[in-house]
Amino acid sequence: MEDHANPCRRQRMSREPLIGGQTLDELQHAAFGYFLQAVNPANGLIVDTSRDNSPVSIAVVGFALSSYPVAIERGWMDRADAVRRSLAALRFFRDSDQSGSPTATGYRGFYYHFLDRESGARVWRSELSMVDTALLIAGALTAGRYFTADSVDETELRELVETLYLRIDWRWAQGGARTVRMGWKPECGFLHYGWEGFNEAIVMYVLALGSPTHPIEGGCECFDAWTATYQWENLYGYDFLYAGPLFVHQFSHAWIDFRGIRDRFMREKRCDYFENSRRAIEVQREYARRNPLGFAGYDENCWGLTACDGPSHPQPTLDPARRPLFGYAARGAPHGPDDGTLAGWAALASLPFAPEIALSAARTMLERYPEMLPAQQYASSFNPSLASAEHGAWVSAGHFGLDQGIVVMMIENYRSELIWRLMRSCPYVRTGLRRAGFRGGWLAQRPASTDQAR
Amino acid sequence: MKRPDAPCPTAPADAIEHERLENVRPAAWRNPQPANCYGLVIVGGGTAGLVAAHAAAALGARVALIERNLLGGDCLNVGCVPSKAILRTARLYAEMRDAGQYGARTPADVRVDFAAAMARMRGIRARISRADSVRRLSAAGVDVFFGQARFTGMDALSADGATLRFKKAMIATGSRPDTPSIPGLVEAGFLTNENVFDLTGLPRRLLVIGGGPLGCELAQAFCRFGAQVTIAQHWPLFLPREERDAAQLLADAFARDGIEVRLNTRAVAVRVEGGQKFVDLVSDDYHSTVAVDAILTGTGRVPNVDDLNLEGAGVDYDKADGIRVDDFLRTSNRRIYAAGDACLAHKFTHTADASARIVVRNALFHGRQRMSALTIPWCTYTDPAIAHVGLYVSEANRRNIPVKTFTIPMHEVDRAIADGEETGFVKIHVKERTDRILGATIVARHAGDMINEITLAMVAGIGLRTLARVIHAYPTQGEAIRKAADAYKRTRLTPTIRSLLRRWLQW
Numbered sequence: 001m002e003d004h005a006n007p008c009r010r011q012r013m014s015r016e017p018l019i020g021g022q023t024l025d026e027l028q029h030a031a032f033g034y035f036l037q038a039v040n041p042a043n044g045l046i047v048d049t050s051r052d053n054s055p056v057s058i059a060v061v062g063f064a065l066s067s068y069p070v071a072i073e074r075g076w077m078d079r080a081d082a083v084r085r086s087l088a089a090l091r092f093f094r095d096s097d098q099s100g101s102p103t104a105t106g107y108r109g110f111y112y113h114f115l116d117r118e119s120g121a122r123v124w125r126s127e128l129s130m131v132d133t134a135l136l137i138a139g140a141l142t143a144g145r146y147f148t149a150d151s152v153d154e155t156e157l158r159e160l161v162e163t164l165y166l167r168i169d170w171r172w173a174q175g176g177a178r179t180v181r182m183g184w185k186p187e188c189g190f191l192h193y194g195w196e197g198f199n200e201a202i203v204m205y206v207l208a209l210g211s212p213t214h215p216i217e218g219g220c221e222c223f224d225a226w227t228a229t230y231q232w233e234n235l236y237g238y239d240f241l242y243a244g245p246l247f248v249h250q251f252s253h254a255w256i257d258f259r260g261i262r263d264r265f266m267r268e269k270r271c272d273y274f275e276n277s278r279r280a281i282e283v284q285r286e287y288a289r290r291n292p293l294g295f296a297g298y299d300e301n302c303w304g305l306t307a308c309d310g311p312s313h314p315q316p317t318l319d320p321a322r323r324p325l326f327g328y329a330a331r332g333a334p335h336g337p338d339d340g341t342l343a344g345w346a347a348l349a350s351l352p353f354a355p356e357i358a359l360s361a362a363r364t365m366l367e368r369y370p371e372m373l374p375a376q377q378y379a380s381s382f383n384p385s386l387a388s389a390e391h392g393a394w395v396s397a398g399h400f401g402l403d404q405g406i407v408v409m410m411i412e413n414y415r416s417e418l419i420w421r422l423m424r425s426c427p428y429v430r431t432g433l434r435r436a437g438f439r440g441g442w443l444a445q446r447p448a449s450t451d452q453a454r
Numbered sequence: 455m456k457r458p459d460a461p462c463p464t465a466p467a468d469a470i471e472h473e474r475l476e477n478v479r480p481a482a483w484r485n486p487q488p489a490n491c492y493g494l495v496i497v498g499g500g501t502a503g504l505v506a507a508h509a510a511a512a513l514g515a516r517v518a519l520i521e522r523n524l525l526g527g528d529c530l531n532v533g534c535v536p537s538k539a540i541l542r543t544a545r546l547y548a549e550m551r552d553a554g555q556y557g558a559r560t561p562a563d564v565r566v567d568f569a570a571a572m573a574r575m576r577g578i579r580a581r582i583s584r585a586d587s588v589r590r591l592s593a594a595g596v597d598v599f600f601g602q603a604r605f606t607g608m609d610a611l612s613a614d615g616a617t618l619r620f621k622k623a624m625i626a627t628g629s630r631p632d633t634p635s636i637p638g639l640v641e642a643g644f645l646t647n648e649n650v651f652d653l654t655g656l657p658r659r660l661l662v663i664g665g666g667p668l669g670c671e672l673a674q675a676f677c678r679f680g681a682q683v684t685i686a687q688h689w690p691l692f693l694p695r696e697e698r699d700a701a702q703l704l705a706d707a708f709a710r711d712g713i714e715v716r717l718n719t720r721a722v723a724v725r726v727e728g729g730q731k732f733v734d735l736v737s738d739d740y741h742s743t744v745a746v747d748a749i750l751t752g753t754g755r756v757p758n759v760d761d762l763n764l765e766g767a768g769v770d771y772d773k774a775d776g777i778r779v780d781d782f783l784r785t786s787n788r789r790i791y792a793a794g795d796a797c798l799a800h801k802f803t804h805t806a807d808a809s810a811r812i813v814v815r816n817a818l819f820h821g822r823q824r825m826s827a828l829t830i831p832w833c834t835y836t837d838p839a840i841a842h843v844g845l846y847v848s849e850a851n852r853r854n855i856p857v858k859t860f861t862i863p864m865h866e867v868d869r870a871i872a873d874g875e876e877t878g879f880v881k882i883h884v885k886e887r888t889d890r891i892l893g894a895t896i897v898a899r900h901a902g903d904m905i906n907e908i909t910l911a912m913v914a915g916i917g918l919r920t921l922a923r924v925i926h927a928y929p930t931q932g933e934a935i936r937k938a939a940d941a942y943k944r945t946r947l948t949p950t951i952r953s954l955l956r957r958w959l960q961w
Binding site: 125127185187188191192193197227228229230231232233234235237239242244268290292323324334335336337 | 689690697698699702703706709710718736738739740847848851852856857858859860861863865866876879881886941942944945
């Protein structure tokens with residue numbers, strides 16, 4: 001077995017060709033390129049996808065804010081440029097219309113999911129999104145932990161991050177319930193369902209609990225109310241906290257290092273969320289190896305059922321079983337939905353948890369379906385069951401910012417743990433984790449200074 | 455409150471219907487002269503009432519039963535029996551259309567004969583009604599009265615002008631569909647379980663309001679008959695009580711069948727224009743209108759507690775939750791018990807049956823049987839079917855019971871693969887670090903049959919360790935349960951035990 005725990009080994013791996021001369025470093029660099037291509041320099045906002053007329057996704061801005069420090073460390077961007085881009089976005093959010101009107105940008109410190117690229121006003125009648133705001137703020141906090149220089153710009157940057165985080169009214173977002181609501185719209189109020197069951201919202205709960213100004217009501221009880229719908233399952237021989245789509249096991253981990261820290265649930269199960277994600281990856285492999293629906297390509301090195309784009313128009317090649325196509329959907333194993341669509345990037349987003357498995361899958365998938373990497377950046381998904389002799393596997397058009405962001409961050413966490421180190425030193429994250437009942441591991445140690453964290 | 459009555463289709467008055475009505479409400483029936491005092495008077499001739507009447511009479515009690523409408527209740531006449539009969543025909547049409555998946559040639563001209571499907575259903579219903587017939591009851595020694603029962607005191611009631619005195623009574627008046635208060639719905643006309651089985655023609659376009667068991671089962675059946683079906687469900691998933699994966703698999707199955715699924719959606723207004731029903735739907739802030747030919751509502755049930763003068767008998771009740779009973783099914787009047795939908799949250803035929811048996815023991819023999827001691831399974835007979843027994847994981851978590859789930863996807867089961875019925879899973883929940891079964895959810899074509907094994911194990915106190923020793927016939931879909939038990943056994947192989955075993959085998 002390769003020694004992936006060894007930092008030198010990881011650094012060397014990242015410069016070794018993964019496939020066709022592509023190194024991890026190059027894949028990471030190319031993914032980062034999305035944020036340069038998709039930015040509106042005037043306000044620092046990043047569009048959701050590279051498709052025409054795509055609006056801004058606030059979560060993608062969070063990924064961009066987290067990725068600029070990576071780019072500086074990797075020598076892809078100079079610090080002043082990164083600060084300028086970060087400041088533009090943070091100033092925009094500070095000055096944005098927080099009236100909650102149908103054309104505002106946000107309300108009570110939260111932001112609408114999708115915004116106009118130029119004006120930053122709400123588009124698509126999108127919801128005020130609690131989890132996407134959390135991903136945006138996680139990115140802002142990452143920037144705040146990285147840009148610690150005593151300069152005017154970096155001081156302003158840190159103040160902006162504080163302002164944005166502290167004004168979020170997490171308690172209001174509970175809407176009187178024990179758990180945080182999924183969204184709110186000016187036209188109809190809170191969406192009538194909350195973030196319940198295991199999903200990507202751990203980071204949201206941590207930030208909501210860590211707030212010194214408006215923490216969610218009920219503290220640990222609120223977190224426990226959320227975890228009350230967890231299911232600890234034995235599936236294909238693996239014991240794990242079940243969630244079908246892979247992104248659930250990855251997104252919160254982009255920012256928070258869950259190695260060795262445990263909440264009440266994980267203490268009881270003698271596991272932690274990091275190990276849990278590793279097992280979830282094994283379950284994906286097992287599912288792909290079994291391939292019960294008989295889709296093309298699936299095997300132990302070709303997997304990645306997750307939230308991604310996918311084909312949605314009737315495709316004659318898939319017709320014999322009259323299987324529906326799900327378009328953009330949270331695909332999952334083993335209970336679906338599954339229409340033969342896989343996300344190639346999901347393998348690299350799994351790197352920190354299971355490096356051998358992830359690299360092997362990334363290599364195999366790129367070798368077989370190089371078309372999934374248009375312009376050196378991962379497409380949102382590919383579907384080998386819908387292959388044509390001319391174009392190969394069906395490939396989702398363009399690129400999605402979330403996919404590029406998670407690739408940049410997870411490769412970096414694998415290579416240097418930069419994001420994890422920064423967030424381990426963030427007092428709000430530490431407080432939030434403690435209030436959620438997390439104990440042990442790095443939480444039991446004194447936080448590193450910001451310089452050490454960097 | 456007067457119930458809003460929708461214009462109803464009526465079943466054809468043919469020989470089959472005549473046979474059923476002769477069984478469950480004969481036109482020539484004359485109520486008997488009441489006895490001086492009955493050992494047990496039963497109000498309601500549905501499942502609970504019939505079970506209690508037969509059981510009490512067989513034990514020698516003097517029993518009277520009062521039914522205001524049809525013997526057999528909802529289950530026989532407008533519930534389980536007719537719905538399962540048409541689900542079978544609908545499944546056959548689906549299989550004909552999907553014949554290619556089974557290595558068979560799809561029939562060239564599959565034309566749905568809806569009237570024939572409904573006629574078959576009526577024939578089955580008439581046949582099964584023989585078991586619930588008034589003649590059988592009378593032959594068992596039960597005095598049967600047709601008419602509205604009304605309590606006249608703590609130990610008496612009237613029916614059709616006669617006064618019946620009792621030592622003990624049981625209220626088993628059942629429940630009825632809860633009509634959603636949607637402006638224009640009553641005026642436009644709508645279907646419920648009470649009249650949908652009287653249809654003889656298939657509505658071309660059907661809106662189903664409500665994603666509970668009835669709505670889901672009939673939405674799928676009507677879609678498979680060829681209707682263009684839209685189902686609007688207020689919650690994010692169907693069958694909100696069931697676990698997420700089960701509901702998700704069902705939503706996927708609906709999509710495969712071609713049902714237009716509208717989750718998080720409420721119907722807010724109905725109007726009729728040009729013979730079409732236009733229904734306004736709202737999903738959060740998204741407004742849309744669907745044009746349909748029929749509307750079926752399946753938004754829950756309310757207990758039948760009106761017109762009984764329960765106050766006069768000192769029986770406490772609530773319009774929404776029904777008659778208040780203790781764990782022994784006794785009401786606030788110590789002489790009067792209740793059973794079935796009229797008093798229980800779980801409104802199932804088998805629960806009505808079980809509760810009626812408890813009442814007979816407790817009322818007539820000073821029994822102390824508790825309702826809470828029952829282990830009650832249930833099943834929604836969609837394709838795949840969704841069955842559950844015992845605790846849900848969320849319930850166990852709330853009670854601080856550490857729980858672990860052993861999951862076997864049906865694609866791990868040879869027979870399911872051979873049958874082309876791989877959608878679904880068996881999930882068995884056990885108390886962590888023990889083999890004690892807390893509950894189970896099964897999603898499978900035959901989930902209703904499979905859940906019985908788990909129920910038996912729970913009632914008998916059999917754990918997964920023992921289930922692993924039970925030989926299951928191969929190949930059967932029920933083998934999924936043994937596989938779950940095997941998975942449990944494998945988790946018992948701790949590294950220490952493995953090492954000991956290795957040493958033993960090397961020796």
